[in-house]
Amino acid sequence: MNLARSAILALAATLLAAASAGPFDIPLFNTPKAPTAQGNARLVFAQSPFGVAVTADGRASYDVQIDASGLPDPGTLGSYTSYVAWAATTDLAHWARLGVVKNGHSVVGHAELNKFLLVVTAEPSETTSVHGGPTVLHGTSPSGWLQSFLSHPLFRGIPP
Amino acid sequence: MTRIDADPRELFLAESTRTRTRHERFPMTGARAQGVVPSTERFASIRDIRVFAGGVVLRMAAGLLLACSSLASAQQKPKRPPTKPDSMGGMPGMRMPAAKSDSSKKTKSKAAAHDTMSMDMPHDMPMPVPMPKGMPMIPGLVGLTPPVTSFLPGSGVDPKRLPLATTSRITRLKNGDTLDLTAQLVRRTIKGHTFVMYAFNGQVPGPLIRVPQNATITVRFHNRIDLPSTVHWHGVRLDNRFDGVPGLTQDSVRAGGDFVYTVHFPDAGIYWYHPHVREDIEQAMGLYGNVLVDSPEHDYYAPANREQMLVLDDLLINADTLIPFGKEAPDFALMGRVGNVLTVNGEPRYTLRAKRGEVVRFFITNVSSSRTYNLSFGGAPTKVVAGDVSRFEREERVPSVVLAPAERYVVDVRFESSGKYAVVNAIQAINHYAGEFSPEVDTLGAVTVDATPAAPDYAKQFATLRSNDAVARDIERFRPFFDKPPDKTLTLTVATNALPLATVQFMNVDTAYYAPVEWVDGMPDMNWLSTSKQVRWILRDEHGKENMDIDWHAQQGSVVKLRIFNDPKSFHPMQHPIHLHGQRMLVVSRDGVPTKNLVWKDTAIIPVGSTVDLLIDASNPGDWMLHCHIAEHLGAGMMTVLHVDGAGGGGKSR
Numbered sequence: 001m002n003l004a005r006s007a008i009l010a011l012a013a014t015l016l017a018a019a020s021a022g023p024f025d026i027p028l029f030n031t032p033k034a035p036t037a038q039g040n041a042r043l044v045f046a047q048s049p050f051g052v053a054v055t056a057d058g059r060a061s062y063d064v065q066i067d068a069s070g071l072p073d074p075g076t077l078g079s080y081t082s083y084v085a086w087a088a089t090t091d092l093a094h095w096a097r098l099g100v101v102k103n104g105h106s107v108v109g110h111a112e113l114n115k116f117l118l119v120v121t122a123e124p125s126e127t128t129s130v131h132g133g134p135t136v137l138h139g140t141s142p143s144g145w146l147q148s149f150l151s152h153p154l155f156r157g158i159p160p
Numbered sequence: 161m162t163r164i165d166a167d168p169r170e171l172f173l174a175e176s177t178r179t180r181t182r183h184e185r186f187p188m189t190g191a192r193a194q195g196v197v198p199s200t201e202r203f204a205s206i207r208d209i210r211v212f213a214g215g216v217v218l219r220m221a222a223g224l225l226l227a228c229s230s231l232a233s234a235q236q237k238p239k240r241p242p243t244k245p246d247s248m249g250g251m252p253g254m255r256m257p258a259a260k261s262d263s264s265k266k267t268k269s270k271a272a273a274h275d276t277m278s279m280d281m282p283h284d285m286p287m288p289v290p291m292p293k294g295m296p297m298i299p300g301l302v303g304l305t306p307p308v309t310s311f312l313p314g315s316g317v318d319p320k321r322l323p324l325a326t327t328s329r330i331t332r333l334k335n336g337d338t339l340d341l342t343a344q345l346v347r348r349t350i351k352g353h354t355f356v357m358y359a360f361n362g363q364v365p366g367p368l369i370r371v372p373q374n375a376t377i378t379v380r381f382h383n384r385i386d387l388p389s390t391v392h393w394h395g396v397r398l399d400n401r402f403d404g405v406p407g408l409t410q411d412s413v414r415a416g417g418d419f420v421y422t423v424h425f426p427d428a429g430i431y432w433y434h435p436h437v438r439e440d441i442e443q444a445m446g447l448y449g450n451v452l453v454d455s456p457e458h459d460y461y462a463p464a465n466r467e468q469m470l471v472l473d474d475l476l477i478n479a480d481t482l483i484p485f486g487k488e489a490p491d492f493a494l495m496g497r498v499g500n501v502l503t504v505n506g507e508p509r510y511t512l513r514a515k516r517g518e519v520v521r522f523f524i525t526n527v528s529s530s531r532t533y534n535l536s537f538g539g540a541p542t543k544v545v546a547g548d549v550s551r552f553e554r555e556e557r558v559p560s561v562v563l564a565p566a567e568r569y570v571v572d573v574r575f576e577s578s579g580k581y582a583v584v585n586a587i588q589a590i591n592h593y594a595g596e597f598s599p600e601v602d603t604l605g606a607v608t609v610d611a612t613p614a615a616p617d618y619a620k621q622f623a624t625l626r627s628n629d630a631v632a633r634d635i636e637r638f639r640p641f642f643d644k645p646p647d648k649t650l651t652l653t654v655a656t657n658a659l660p661l662a663t664v665q666f667m668n669v670d671t672a673y674y675a676p677v678e679w680v681d682g683m684p685d686m687n688w689l690s691t692s693k694q695v696r697w698i699l700r701d702e703h704g705k706e707n708m709d710i711d712w713h714a715q716q717g718s719v720v721k722l723r724i725f726n727d728p729k730s731f732h733p734m735q736h737p738i739h740l741h742g743q744r745m746l747v748v749s750r751d752g753v754p755t756k757n758l759v760w761k762d763t764a765i766i767p768v769g770s771t772v773d774l775l776i777d778a779s780n781p782g783d784w785m786l787h788c789h790i791a792e793h794l795g796a797g798m799m800t801v802l803h804v805d806g807a808g809g810g811g812k813s814r
Contacts, residue, residue, distance in 0.1 A: 024676075024751070024769055044751050045676075049544050049552060050562035050569075051747065051765040052677055052735075056536045057599055058587035060676065063753075114588055114597040145673035148595030154298050154666055155593065
């Protein structure tokens with residue numbers, strides 16, 4: 001009886017964990033350069049003694065996990081040897097290197113931006129610090145869903 | 161080393177000058193300031209837009225359904241308050257197990273009989289809650305008021321006849337000593353305005369009770385405020401009878417009544433005490449204080465030149481008036497009351513003078529109803545030493561200190577150079593109107609460091625990050641349980657009923673994105689209008705049972721794994737600081753990632769969308785509350801009970 005209850009509890013817990021996919025997930029979309037590529041990223045709070053990891057000015061600090069499949073050999077796209085993930089501000093003005101991405105599960109580094117694009121590019125070296133190669137996967141941080149209500153009916157007529 | 165008991169003023173040094181600055185909230189610049197916002201700028205591709213549009217359509221459809229059901233009962237005009245208020249002797253929303261129902265009823269009637277409140281302010285006032293700068297009130301909410309009677313402490317009392325509250329003083333007690341602790345009305349002056357508020361023994365914070373580890377003291381509690389009350393000893397693994405929970409461990413103490421607590425302190429560290437009746441009013445109005453439990457080990461912590469208490473609170477004030485509370489039920493039920501005047505040790509300005517190179521140990525407690533802080537010390541190097549119920553396995557350097565309501569942390573800060581170090585709460589607010597994050601910095605005070613070198617110089621000790629082997633050894637006994645399946649699973653969610661239509665409509669659109677942590681109240685108008693009559697916060701277990709209907713038992717001496725999932729798809733997802741009474745627990749993993757540096761806790765923040773595994777050392781028999789420590793969420797029902805069955809009582813582990 002106890003065994004059955006434990007099994008049910010474990011199943012419920014697994015389902016719950018699966019259902020938790022939500023505010024921290026980033027679906028990644030492929031480009032014509034790599035039409036077979038698929039991916040999903042998950043933001044997990046970086047290790048912190050406080051339960052939530054934030055910078056001194058309050059930005060969330062996430063470890064970025066990427067699950068990718070169907071990435072072609074980077075050499076087939078040109079003189080490239082690896083795939084690298086980047087976090088870019090939404091105006092694409094600032095890019096921060098996250099880390100190397102391979103087919104399968106990769107933990108690629110920290111992202112500490114309020115809103116950002118997650119971009120995976122093919123690069124000539126695993127250690128490159130400047131993005132330059134073609135984009136194969138991209139997505140938007142969940143905070144990109146933040147709504148502007150300037151033109152929403154609820155606020156219509158109120159000057160900004 | 162300046163010990164805390166050497167000079168009481170050293171501990172709660174709060175000077176009268178005030179230079180708090182606040183960055184403009186929600187500044188809008190450029191195109192956004194002109195209202196020109198390309199609606200698709202957030203999207204990386206057309207496919208993104210399709211996904212988004214699909215989500216919005218679904219949410220709007222759900223919203224329409226909800227709105228229709230709400231229309232029938234939503235109050236579009238201000239309602240008159242009920243003429244016969246409910247008792248405030250218990251916790252709103254709390255339904256007791258059958259075995260306790262008689263006593264619960266008794267409590268209720270007693271409390272009602274002694275309810276002396278008479279402040280029935282008409283609720284025809286305009287929206288009294290200040291909106292964030294740049295954030296307009298939703299037109300559909302104009303003219304509405306919460307369906308409760310307004311309440312403020314001390315109705316009809318001449319403030320001039322009340323004593324002026326003083327800052328906290330140290331009460332050093334030894335094993336067997338007795339303390340008289342009186343909850344009373346006081347007069348407080350904040351930002352030049354005088355208010356009638358509450359205090360323990362006339363002090364805000366209440367007396368700092370300093371005791372040696374393993375001491376047992378007697379506290380004679382005298383309730384002299386205008387509400388029923390109790391005292392809860394937060395984080396202390398004490399005898400269940402003295403936990404201070406009305407209807408569960410005792411009857412609430414009526415106004416004018418008394419109760420005697422026997423409190424044993426088995427763990428060194430920083431704790432606090434507060435009422436467990438209408439915390440949204442009583443705690444918010446000043447009933448809180450710390451207990452500092454000293455370890456017999458002289459090197460329990462690394463050496464420091466000075467010790468300071470920082471008790472963080474916030475008050476909601478509009479011009480010169482406190483925003484009234486709901487008499488029959490808490491208002492601000494959606495997000496909790498988030499104040500706009502931040503205080504440290506009861507004052508809006510904290511100042512400290514230190515010497516160059518001084519290591520200051522701060523014992524920090526968040527007593528706010530709802531606000532989570534991100535505290536830092538002007539860039540001075542900071543290391544976290546201890547949490548709620550123990551030291552960390554290893555000291556750790558941190559850029560800032562994050563404290564959810566009820567959490568405590570002990571941090572060492574070294575002020576290496578002379579100058580002024582601002583103590584700030586720095587967060588990223590959300591401007592819902594513009595759909596943007598906006599940095600917000602509240603300066604809570606400053607540490608002024610002069611050129612005189614500190615003596616002794618603890619630079620070398622500060623640079624060392626100590627490992628606390630005793631803590632690691634203690635935790636090692638629990639490591640075999642880290643990976644076991646959860647014994648209990650709770651999902652955090654919310655149910656609403658008859659909220660204003662504009663609120664329903666806004667929430668269904670706004671929650672397209674839900675921040676893991678909401679640091680401020682970006683929509684105080686909607687929040688103010690929500691009461692626990694319309695909002696029910698829920699802990700739901702794996703059997704579908706909710707809140708006080710959950711039947712949860714554990715055997716004394718067992719190790720219980722509790723998995724908590726904060727459902728991001730609820731009507732209004734929000735972080736919840738979950739507090740367990742009378743036990744200690746470890747946060748062993750978050751979202752499947754094991755915690756690397758453990759500490760014993762009694763309160764853990766559960767961000768939106770997160771799954772957090774807690775390992776409970778069920779060592780202390782009795783009936784123990786587990787609840788959200790956002791006062792209004794507790795008031796809206798977000799609580800349950802863990803029954804720890806005594807070793808000799810033939811208890812069962814379910």
